[in-house]
Amino acid sequence: MSLDTPADTPLGRGIKHIGIGKYGSKPLTPEMLVECRTALTDPATHPLQLGAFLGALLAKGPTPEERTLEEVIGKGAFSHPTFLVNKICPDLPQGLLPIATKLVRGGNLQVTEAEQLGDYLFGNGICETFRGLAASIMRVRHETNEEYLGLMRAAERTFTPGFGPMSCADRPLVQLAEPFDGVDNSYLLTPLLAQYFQKRGYGALSMVGRSGGPKFTLNALDLYMHLGCQFLQSNHELDTPLEKYGWVLDQKALSPALNRWVDRRHTLIKRPFLATLEKVLNPCHAQILVTSVFHITYQMKMAELAMMAGFDAAIILKRGLEGSLAPSTSRATGILCAVRTPRGHMFYQHFEGDAPAFSAFRTESDAQYEHPQATANAQLIRQFMTEGSCNDTDFANRVRFAYALYGRGLDWIEGQLRSQPIS
Numbered sequence: 001m002s003l004d005t006p007a008d009t010p011l012g013r014g015i016k017h018i019g020i021g022k023y024g025s026k027p028l029t030p031e032m033l034v035e036c037r038t039a040l041t042d043p044a045t046h047p048l049q050l051g052a053f054l055g056a057l058l059a060k061g062p063t064p065e066e067r068t069l070e071e072v073i074g075k076g077a078f079s080h081p082t083f084l085v086n087k088i089c090p091d092l093p094q095g096l097l098p099i100a101t102k103l104v105r106g107g108n109l110q111v112t113e114a115e116q117l118g119d120y121l122f123g124n125g126i127c128e129t130f131r132g133l134a135a136s137i138m139r140v141r142h143e144t145n146e147e148y149l150g151l152m153r154a155a156e157r158t159f160t161p162g163f164g165p166m167s168c169a170d171r172p173l174v175q176l177a178e179p180f181d182g183v184d185n186s187y188l189l190t191p192l193l194a195q196y197f198q199k200r201g202y203g204a205l206s207m208v209g210r211s212g213g214p215k216f217t218l219n220a221l222d223l224y225m226h227l228g229c230q231f232l233q234s235n236h237e238l239d240t241p242l243e244k245y246g247w248v249l250d251q252k253a254l255s256p257a258l259n260r261w262v263d264r265r266h267t268l269i270k271r272p273f274l275a276t277l278e279k280v281l282n283p284c285h286a287q288i289l290v291t292s293v294f295h296i297t298y299q300m301k302m303a304e305l306a307m308m309a310g311f312d313a314a315i316i317l318k319r320g321l322e323g324s325l326a327p328s329t330s331r332a333t334g335i336l337c338a339v340r341t342p343r344g345h346m347f348y349q350h351f352e353g354d355a356p357a358f359s360a361f362r363t364e365s366d367a368q369y370e371h372p373q374a375t376a377n378a379q380l381i382r383q384f385m386t387e388g389s390c391n392d393t394d395f396a397n398r399v400r401f402a403y404a405l406y407g408r409g410l411d412w413i414e415g416q417l418r419s420q421p422i423s
Helices: 010-018 032-040 046-058 064-072 079-086 093-105 111-121 127-142 146-157 190-199 220-226 233-239 257-266 274-280 296-308 355-360 374-387 393-419
Strands: 173-177 205-207 245-251 288-293 313-318 334-340 346-352
Touching: 010 032, 010 046, 032 046, 046 079, 046 127, 046 257, 079 127, 093 111, 093 127, 111 374, 127 257, 146 233, 146 274, 173 190, 173 274, 190 205, 190 220, 190 296, 190 374, 190 393, 205 220, 220 374, 245 288, 257 274, 274 288, 274 296, 288 296, 288 393, 296 313, 296 334, 296 346, 313 393, 334 393, 346 355, 346 393, 355 393, 374 393
Parallel strands: 173 205, 173 288, 205 245, 288 313
Antiparallel strands: 313 334, 334 346
């Protein structure tokens, strides 16, 4: 096994170069082609990276120069999916071969196929190359809602027994979930948002977990640990209201299978389907999801996934600082609010952060913090929580902006839910 970090291996550099997404992927340089050709036959190459590299290459569409890499697998391998899968995944269960070849051909999976794939991805099957291949293909060409639904159902089967079909909560829950990789240059507001929703009469639940990368400086799990919070171990604890910022659910307690994927994600480098899916899973049967997106084009998709996960409503922030739940005070931030109608459709409304109602919070720029620490973030949270302000004027202004913005969204959602006929 190479001593390089995953991003520094030849295939790791190749994945970073070509695994960008539908748009913007660049062809491998001649030097990278040489390195990757050698790595594809190196027994020390990590099987996850082998699968992820080939998956990204096939989803991107190989150039004539890149197509020469198939020589180390077998002549014509890139044009014959079944042959390719058999060569690189010889230990793949026979029942998954149709799904594997469909992915390699560029096809989208039906819900049942994605569910079968998810069972394998989260299970104990030995073929890591296939896990990397499947995750990479879906990421580069973007996962469909049908695929997310199947993967969601498979993920729900990995929940520990404490998170079953019943909820013991004595009030509607708001689930807060931002990217688990957190931030590198800003502070998180999550516990203060949780307190805000609690004051509005909801139970607050914050979803957290280890960072799957690419950022590793500070995330919500670090922050809540420094605040000395109580972590939820089962749904049965929801009948005991918690003051301050409600309950916190660590992915490790929810699903060891999902937690195991964090280490895989470090090796895969690029963010697979789980970076989106882990935020919308609804193990505690919350009514409203509050989450964020880094790419604005994903705002509507997140709302649709929230409805699929059983939420009645969702608030999706765009252009939060580093994709977090903290809104930017200088850039064009805003929220998409969505509710499920009685007929199962989705009704939505946008609220833009540059509207006149929010002008008092707008600034020329957002403060940047080099290597923000959980201890300093926790100190700001505690101070604002007790005093209603803090020594950091940028942080205090951002919290107040967040209250105003999310509050506007919550007002709209409550109005929509109240106006729906009782079934």
